[in-house]
Amino acid sequence: MSKKLLEVHKPLLSTSNVYGTLLSIISDDERIRPWIYSNFIQIRYVIDWDVYFFDNHDFLIDICPYINKSTLDRSLITQWTSFKDFIIHAIDNDFYVWCHLDRFYIPGYDEYLKQSNFHETLIYGYDINENTVYFSDNMADGAFKNSTCSFEIIEAANKEVYRERNFISRVILLKKNNKTDNYTINREYIIDGLQRLLFSKRSFDLINNEVLCIYGLDVYHHLSSRITNRKEDLPKLDIRVFHLLWEHKKLMVMRLEYLNQISCLVNAQDLVKESKALDVKSYITRNMVLKYNMKPNKDSLESINRELISIRNNEQILLERILTRI
Numbered sequence: 001m002s003k004k005l006l007e008v009h010k011p012l013l014s015t016s017n018v019y020g021t022l023l024s025i026i027s028d029d030e031r032i033r034p035w036i037y038s039n040f041i042q043i044r045y046v047i048d049w050d051v052y053f054f055d056n057h058d059f060l061i062d063i064c065p066y067i068n069k070s071t072l073d074r075s076l077i078t079q080w081t082s083f084k085d086f087i088i089h090a091i092d093n094d095f096y097v098w099c100h101l102d103r104f105y106i107p108g109y110d111e112y113l114k115q116s117n118f119h120e121t122l123i124y125g126y127d128i129n130e131n132t133v134y135f136s137d138n139m140a141d142g143a144f145k146n147s148t149c150s151f152e153i154i155e156a157a158n159k160e161v162y163r164e165r166n167f168i169s170r171v172i173l174l175k176k177n178n179k180t181d182n183y184t185i186n187r188e189y190i191i192d193g194l195q196r197l198l199f200s201k202r203s204f205d206l207i208n209n210e211v212l213c214i215y216g217l218d219v220y221h222h223l224s225s226r227i228t229n230r231k232e233d234l235p236k237l238d239i240r241v242f243h244l245l246w247e248h249k250k251l252m253v254m255r256l257e258y259l260n261q262i263s264c265l266v267n268a269q270d271l272v273k274e275s276k277a278l279d280v281k282s283y284i285t286r287n288m289v290l291k292y293n294m295k296p297n298k299d300s301l302e303s304i305n306r307e308l309i310s311i312r313n314n315e316q317i318l319l320e321r322i323l324t325r326i
Contacts, residue, residue, distance in 0.1 A: 005125030015244040020144035021122045037255040038186040041193030047212040052241040065180045070173040083158045084151045095173040097123040101157035198319040220312035234296040246282040
């Protein structure tokens with residue numbers, strides 16, 4: 001076979017490579033909706049990493065019933081003549097290859113030919129005749145996109161990874177699980193997630209239990225305080241957290257609509273309407289940040305901060321109302 005591309009779709013969530021990778025593989029399957037709506041509720045700021053995530057970021061792929069995951073030590077790949085041959089073998093057997101590559105070697109990234117940065121990359125296809133590898137990742141503008149490069153570039157980007165830590169040097173194979181039973185919405189899990197979001201309660205962390213985090217609505221206070229304390233410096237704002245908060249609101253709309261549809265929430269049209277308003281408000285705030293980063297000024301920064309606080313306060317009211325009716 002000289003060419004093969006595994007299916008990828010526009011992911012429902014894409015702030016992080018993990019969400020983009022997982023959901024680009026399975027987003028075409030309507031059965032995933034109850035699982036998605038039962039998860040992606042709590043948010044956290046990881047202090048040690050200075051990054052904002054959905055909760056349980058590290059093992060979402062492990063617990064997803066619609067994907068099978070196999071982890072390989074990179075030393076096993078040396079059984080193949082080249083990384084190219086390994087990719088072809090994996091894709092031919094319907095496995096997506098998800099591994100860290102050095103962005104220094106790959107066009108399309110900010111780090112290209114500037115500095116090394118090992119980051120997860122989803123490889124989903126190849127074309128031998130065109131000397132092309134197909135991959136997906138959050139590219140220079142932060143958007144999760146499909147792209148291509150040569151096999152030589154992938155070989156170079158992979159070669160340097162062998163020198164790094166274990167969690168970076170592993171290679172993960174992903175395959176759609178079409179045999180799993182339909183997932184049933186987990187009402188108790190949703191209620192627990194909503195409560196942890198509302199009251200900023202710490203979540204159970206089976207992997208990074210010693211990592212310091214800020215949870216739930218307290219994330220807004222933390223983000224606001226960072227803006228307030230540095231407003232005289234007119235700092236560049238990390239667009240990823242504002243995109244995450246917008247995706248969080250977008251998904252809440254879909255969750256409430258689904259819960260209303262299956263009668264887990266009764267007469268929830270008013271809650272859906274309020275959630276949609278928060279979705280729009282969060283999207284506008286994200287776009288305000290994009291404009292501010294192009295032309296920083298104090299008035300815009302203060303407007304963004306006011307919107308953040310407003311979103312947080314409105315979300316608190318909405319969550320309280322949802323919990324009395326679910």
